[in-house]
Amino acid sequence: MDIYAASLPGCPGLGAKHMRGLISYFHTAEDVWKASDEEIENSRLITGKRKSAFLAWRRETDPVAVAEKLYTAGIRCCTWEQDEYPALLRTTSNPPAVLFYKGCLPDHEKLVSIVGSRKCTSYGLQTAERFGKKLAEQGVVIISGGARGIDSAAHTGALSGKGITVVIAACGLDRVYPPENRQLFDRIVENGGALISEYPPGTPPLGRQFPARNRIIAGMSRGVVVVEAAERSGSLITADFALEEGRDVFAVPGSIYYPSCMGTNLLIRHGAICCTSFKDVLSEYGWCPEEGEKKTSFRQPMTVEEETVYQYCTLGEEVSSEDILQQSGFSVARLTMVLLSLQLKGYIQEVGTGRYMVMVD
Template sequence: MHNLYLAALCAVVPGLGRKQIVKLTQRLGGARAVFEADAEALRATRLVRAAAVENFIANRSAVWPQKIAYFCQQEGVRLVAVSDEDYPSALRQASDPPPVLYVKGELPRTDYCLAVVGSRDCTAYGERAASYFAGALARQGIPIISGGARGIDTAAHEGCLAAGGRTVAVMGCGLDMDYPPENSALFRRIVRQQGALVTEYPPGVAPLPANFPARNRIIVGMSQGVLVAEAARRSGALITANIAADEGREVYCVPGNIFDHTSVGCHDLIRTGAKLVDTPQDILEDKDGWELHMRRHVSQPTIFDAVKLEKDAPAVPVTELGGRLLQVLQGGACTLEELTERSGADFAAVSMELLELQAAGLADVDQAQRYYRR
């Protein structure tokens, strides 16, 4: 039920915002409580702007959780929340992971996945390169992540499937739509071959141009490395490569024909630090460094990490006041004064309880000794 209402919260547009939704579910005691909350209760959390609250209240009547549940049951789709064990761990560590995913099929359970991206309007050379790399790496047990689009994406999915591998297509629309329509048979094969179709968009959402940059961050987030098989200078694949660099993922590029404009984007990426690869072995030999590379770029724990840690960590006994303070800190860092006000306890009691929580490893304070966090 939590995942269903979490999906409903995310489906309200304009809504509350992805990161705010997870904080609100912690503050108010669950996704259903947030979905059904009145404007006063939402404003009282101080987690969202008044305008966002008004938009949410005005638009939520158009979203029926029962409709989402019916779609998932009829189409064999699962809702996977960021706090669930089978949520992709690499995606959870990204800077902006979706609170919930719609998944049809099986998500890969492995330490390494490779994204293969490139232009929709590609050459035969680009298609061949994408298929070649995807197939060779799939035979080594590496799942291939791509976007299900025509061109390079299609070649990567096809190459992986032909090699007997598992692939994931991340969609920029609801899973009730096959986009592009000519790939409907491909999408069915992906699911049959123990891969998955994934999206953050609820049923009924069309493949609007604005959806695809957000889709690309999921492709990157699910992968430890990104291979750009072919890209022009103004290709969407370059946006994906830039997201990958920002997220600490390795970026690989296949070199192309110097006389062909579809190779210019890859060559620009190579000049600025992407790794040139001309055989799948180049990536396999570099694979052992992926995890270390990601660790160097992982940011401080986010609210999404807190959800997962809270679910998995063994319980530590705390007092009633300690529980209230931790509940307040679920919404973000607070000063001692803010904790005193929100908990309703006196200053001295809060100070002593914070020391106990820090000793138990349940709370921390910044170097300036001003802001406490969970």
């Protein structure tokens, strides 16, 4: 471990750009740390309060103690110049100078992020988990932010697909945020994935750090799949970062009646790739399985009655059998048979007693 590189991010106000500038100018993080105050001044890379804060930080900080703290917590680090640093992220306009991580940094070509709302619908949760699982089964590494809602569902899906998934945190890796995801994060590392952050241990999850975190999610990915996002959403910030870096943005269409879907529908209107199946992502990059590996999978066609009931199930997040009964004019016995047939054919699923929603491919 480069104990000097590990010590730099803790300095207040010293951002990724300044760290990269200093390391490039002095050649190594150790040289930055051991440069004289006059040499730092003459470099003119940091000035004013930022320079004063850095010089004070060097005097007060013991790199050996920093390294020991990281080792005890099971945290490693690397700089953007080292081989283990994620290759796609290195090519972005503002890559973190130093990454802290637990687990194994991904060394794969198939990298896709799945992001979305914390306050999402059951449709969104099902979709994110389904996409995560099916993409992971095809060897795609799933990247997300470890947050509640869509992020957690995507990570969980990747694990159920026996794949690798990566969490990009907006705090130090000695903290668990959200706290209820401790077991999920442990499983991710145990199954070959990673927890990654540009923030040193001890950094709390402050609001301003989440947009900065989103640039890493986008930067590590070939494409970003936005499953569900409101009109003002951090997921749209991730999409913007992706577009700025020339990465693809996929958006899963949602109900026009739900505020949590307004952002994704807007993305589609503005040119994002409309994504109605995980297969759309695989197809975009030519990652579809070979012909011999494909499984024959098809649904039996719907009858006229089934099509009528199915349409009611597509109007919102979920619908009750009572609502369908009132609107369709079917008898209870007939509706029961149609709903059962639609479930057997794989078009809908029961998500609660007498409540149904469309199956996601």
